Amino acid sequence: MTTYTNRNEVPVHEKWNLSDIYPKIEKWENDYQLIEEITVSLKKFDGNIHDGHSLYEYLKQREELSFHFNKVYAYAMLMVDENTRETLPQSYLDKAKQLSVKVSAATSFFMPYLLSLDEETLRSYIKEEGRLTYFEEDLLDSFRYKEHVLSKEQEEILSKLGEALSVPGHTFGMINNADIKFGEVTNENGDRIELTRGMYSKLIEDEDREKRREAYKAYYQPYVQLKNSIAATLSAAIKNNVTLAKIRHYPSALEKALFGDNVPREVYENLIQTTKDNISPLHQYTRIRKEKLKLDEIRQYDMSVPLVSGVKQVISYEEAYETMLKALAPLGEDYLTILKEFKDKCYIDVRETPGKRSGAYNLGVYGVHPYILLNHQDDLDSLFTLVHECGHGVHSKLSSQYQPQITAGYSIFVAEVASTVNEVLLINYLLNNESDPEVRKHLLNHFIDQFKGTFFTQVMFAEFEMKTHDMAERGIPLNVEVFNQTYETLFREYNGETIIFDEEVKYGWSRIPHFYRPFYVYKYATGFASAIHLATKILEGDQETIHSYLEFLKSGSSDYPLELLKKTGVDLTTPDPIQNALKRFGELVEEFSQI
Template sequence: MTTTYKSRADVPLEEKWNLEDLYVSLQKWEEDLQAIDKTAVELKTFDGNIHNGTQLFQFLKKQEELSFKFNHVFAYAMLKVDEDTRDTASQSLIDRARALSVKVSSATSFFMPFLLGLNEETLKKYIAEEEGLAYFEEDLFESFRYKKHVLSKEQEAIMSQLGEALSAPANTYGMINNADIKFGEVTNDKGEKIELTRGMYSKRIEDEDREKRREAYRAYYKPYLQMKNSIASTLSAAIKNNVTTSKIRHYPSALEKGLFADNVPKAVYENVIQATKENIAPLHQYSQLRKEILGLDELRQYDMNVPLVSGVKQDIPFDKAYEVMLKALAPLGEDYIHTLKDFKKSRYFDVRETPGKRSGAYNLGVYGVHPFILLNHQDDLDSLFTLVHECGHGVHSKLSSQYQPQITARYSIFVAEVASTVNEVLLINYLLENEKDEKMKRHLLNHFIDKFRGTFFTQVMFAEFEKLTHEKAEQGEPLNVEIFNAIYETLLKEYYGEAIILDEEVKYGWARIPHFYRPFYVYKYATGFASAIHIATNLLEGKEDFLHSYLEFLKSGSSDYPLELLKKTGVDLTSQEPIKNSLVKFKELIEEFASL
């Protein structure tokens, strides 16, 4: 089956998402854009004119209505751009949406300083005199947590106007990475030179032919090396912007600013890194094991993804992948499975890789509509895992939107990674249990180990890279290609051990990581993975009451802080226990695989 299409028009309709669920026409999008613009002007008139509960309620109600509409406008523009990042018409939509975002932010920038200028008694008085404010009460008092980080009205207005400029490094990197980068050439099966694509790379780097892996690896890194100074400049600017904003807003550090919204103590972040490094030996053992099984004198980075069990490649078309997923996730109950069936029938997915399409995969939940899931499905085992992962996010979005009001429907990324990773653990368990062929079982075990390595260890390494680079910026030290290379190379050696020989390209790995433009985010993959192992273990034991508590967790949105929501499933991340338990699981997997 064809998995890479020359044009989006060639992709079957059922494998393209239906954006008409958002807007039936561009004219309707324009109408909402104009309506938001008008509402932003109206919101500005509340500045200096909130003197009682009724006026406060009117402002908040109008702001929420605007937010609902704006999320639709922005989602549509973003999804259109991601279909083809080269399309200038779509780029103009997102540019207009971003400009409007700045205008809205500017129009409402007075509110937080006003709110935090109130004393608690006045706010309670307003809530008592206006019944409608009960809906916003918890959110209003949550805002008081930010009191020392909110600036004066004039300063907030300036900060909101700087929004677009401060996000420029991330936007620039996005254009470099998705639209401008051209990878080097590789040799196809006919001996012809063709340009490498991301989707092709993910397959080539797993090829049993080492020369093909090496060729793909060098072709993939080629543009990153060519653009190393430009990318270092965007990353340095993004880090410095974050550090500067943290200082302006009186946070002790950029890290603590990054953790503040989730109310996560700094110790949780540090615990993840510390516990991982203290228990890193099995990962070093795995590198050595990989070298021995592949029969190599020198293990290189391009040898880290090739399956250690040969001759078991699976072709898993999208429809088959979907059926496997529905069976694997059966422990989540009939309602969960029914919801997933509807996802496919209603075209929530954009399945195939096409020229210019955004790389990777994501889920975008749109309140009042439904989730939209971007894939670049390659009909292989990795793509099956990606599908299951993104559907974890998708059902989480669907349930939170269904059971929470708009104000608490958007869940934190912190808990998001739990929902997606639970699904992956259930999938690997299903595949291992239902596989009769011993060779395939070893392959699946190897796949899970590599998944563990990528979702847990690599993300912890990235988290430490972010911590170290931000600390350098906070100390006024320079950030450039040489500094990024030195930090990244040192971490690679610490995490992967002496068995791996590092090529010149390896130390430029930081240049290809878009997550670094969303600071202090990747550690949540590791905490999510550790939490997921606990939850999936309980689900597989078939405890009815546990399934109920997990589904309630998925319906909770942001109705409580992430750590508190997780405690309802029995996971306490304020201790090192969940991290250590997952590392024990990894050690057991390595021992089992080594024994085979």
Template sequence: MATYSTREEVPVHEKWDLADLYPSLEEWESDYKLIEKKAIELKGFDGRILDAQSLYDFLVKQEQLSYTFKKVYVFAMLQVDIDTRVTSSQALLDKVKQLSVKVSSATSFFMPFLLSLDENTLKQYITEVKGLTYFEEDLYESYRFKKHVLSKEKEEILSELGEALSAPSSTFGMINNADIIFGEVTNDKGEKVELTRGMYAKLIEDENREKRREAYKAYYKPYVQLKNTIATTLSSAIKNNVKLSTMRNYHSSLEKALFADMVPTEVYDNLIKATKDNIAPMHQYMKLRKEKLGIEELRAYDLSVPLVKGVKQDIPYDEAFETMIKSLQPLGDEYCSTLQSFKEKRYLDVRETPGKRSGAYNIGVYGVHPFILLNHRDDLDSLFTLTHECGHGMHSYFSSSHQPQITAGYSIFVAEVASTVNEVLLIRYLLANTEDKEKKKHLLNHFIDSFKGTLFTQVMFAEFEKITHEKAEKGEPLNADVFNDIYESLFREFNGNEVVFDYEVKFGWTRIPHFYRPFYVYKYATGYAAAIDIADRLLQGEPQTLEQYLTFLKSGSSDYPLELLKKTGVDLTKPEPIKNALNVFGGLVEEFSTL
């Protein structure tokens, strides 16, 4: 595995070219000042939108500002993520966050104004100024939020409180990415060294059980020590969300979270119910895992180690990229050649370096291109992460290329479909092109574990969020003990009775950044179920499915998420896609056990 002690050591072609956003800090500063000026201009429209032309002028200026602000924000964010320890980069991002509050405050008058307009007046305006037809759907969509929008004065106050309300999330981010110091582990030379996230990801899969146990204990050590601090950040985030939901007249925080996507709360509840009704194969897999490992007690640090030994592969980044492209051939030439160009054009930041943000993500910038962050470790997991994030990147690229700015962004609800279709195509490709029986078992094991992580674990997290928010809505206390009890109970329910609990298990909630984006994780599970369905049809070579799917990738937010998915042949308002996916999981466990 290639390791780097500084960013300078990383080959240029494996790092972002941020000059695509701004060639210099001076140009960034220039746009920053331009946004400040434009925000004042927008504020000047307050009380002065009196006819169709002034409405059009406001909307055009607002969209221009939005375009520039995204560039300014992403540039600062990427600088921080490259090295979270650099205070000058943090200052840059803080500056943008303050600017965001100014922009939000300057435009907060608009929604209350729009909703005070009679719909017939709006219709009249649209006929008077031709350019307003571009904004028509968005304007009418706003009326759906009418009972959830507050008075002009209250909206302005909430906008100004934006930074304060996001403090729990920001605080957790700093704890988790910049400040946390893990315990020590023993390296191959018998020396004690401080654990890093990258090392943990490797060690928790190590065939040596003592190494796994040591890494597990060292990894959780700071989280257990900080349990009360993290409980405070999480409970504050939940309570803020509950308070905002109440202020905006939603029946629940869950309803508020699903409202913009027009997803009924039944979809969320059905997902949890269908998964729990079909949990037996998951418990069967845990039993199988214990047998294969030949241990008396299955522990939490035994749940990630591959069950097939001696087939761990080193997959260098260039080889991983090539394999990904081959596996995605069912998506056609346009898809694959475009994705190939991402590598040459430096859309990916590949390597783990000290201080770099953990994990992986894609962020698309309209009018520029997607930026993909990785912490690539030259292994099978890294190949899957690469393929997953490139799915997001292609979705961003296609939507930006085929949609106007107003509908180029897409909902998180559909985002996970694009990434997971890629993952499913990759695993099916690897399984189909592997003669070696041991490697095949290893890949099946990987597919099962991926299923477990993306569907079962995310549904467990989704239920954790639902229970904790409901407690906050009833005014019940939220603290470390409460979180521990809920998490431990759910972990038992989802993983079955085979797992013997270490003390650390119940602290699983302390390390999940997604909990600071309420009711987000369920979309991984619905996306996975939809992707299983689409990928299997693509592999059958249905030209209609390929056409429908590429159209879906190019659709941005031109329709509601559930409707966009229906056009690909997946209806998530019904339990069938979830049940079908869980049947596939059951089949994989069966196949693995017979192999």
């Protein structure tokens, strides 16, 4: 595997090309200035929108501002991520962030103004100024919030409280990222060293059981020590959600969180119930794991170690790209043409270099094209990451191409569908083209573990959130004991009775940052289930599904997420997509146990 000591060593065709956004920094500065001018102009509309014409002028200028601002921000962010140690790009990003605050302040008057109108007045404005039809759906959708928006004075008070209300999440972030000190583990030389997160993710997969146990105990040590502080921050976060939902006249905190995507509560409850009704294959997998690892008893620190050892595939970037094109062939020539363009036109930043941001992401820049960040390691995980991010990339590319700016961005609810469909097509292709039983087992194990993490674990978290918010709504005090008991009960229900519980298991709730962004994790599970459903049909060669899926990728946010998925044949208001995904999981576990 090639390692690079700096960015200049990386071949040009493996680095993204930021000059597609701005050929030189002066152009960035010109746009920056333009945004400042438009911001000043937008402020003048406060109190001065009295007819269709002035409403259109405001919205048109705001959209123009948003077009330029997205480019300015994206350029600075991508530059920083190339090398986070450089100070000049950091200063551009700081400037962009300051600009964002100014833009927010200049446009904050609009929503209260809009909702102070009655619908009839708004419709008369649209009739009088024909060009408003472009914004019509967006404007009318805002009216859904009417009963949940307060008077101008109350809204101002709430916005001033915004920072205070975010304190629990911020406090947990500081504990979790800055202050936490994990326990010690023994390194190869027999020295005691402090555990880091990066080390933990490797050690918990180590074949040496004692190393796994030691890492597990060391990792949980600070969470158990800080249990009361973390319980207080989580309890405060939950109470804030519940209080805000009441103030804004929502039936519950859950319904407040689902409102934006227009998702009924039943979809959330149905996800949990259907999963629990079909949980036995997951329990079976725990039993298989215990058998394969030849353990008298299985514990939580045995749940991440790969069950197939010695299968280390080296997959170069070139080979990974070729494999992706073959695996995604069922999606048709047009899809593959876009993927080839990503590589040929330098949309992807491939290699890990010192100072480069870790991980991987896709960023769609409207009016330009998507940018994909990778840190390719020539292994199976990197192949999956490439295929995943290119799924997001094609979704961004097609939505931008076929949608006007106002509906080009897509909701998080549907985002994971495009990436996961690609992963399912990939695993299918790899299994179909692999005869070595050890490699096949390794692939199945990889996919089953991914299914477990993206689907079952997230459903369990979603149920934990629902139960704890429900208690807060009923006035039950939340503390360490309540969190421990709730989490431990759920962990048993989902993972089965085979696992022997260490004391640490029940503290699992204390390390999850997503719990400070309420009712968010369920979207991973619904997205994953939708993708399994679609990929199964695509692999059967169902032309209607292939066509409707490609149309879905072109739709951006032109409809509510559930409606967009319905057009592809996935109806999340019924148990079917969840049942189909769980049936597929059962088949994978069965095949794995047979090999």
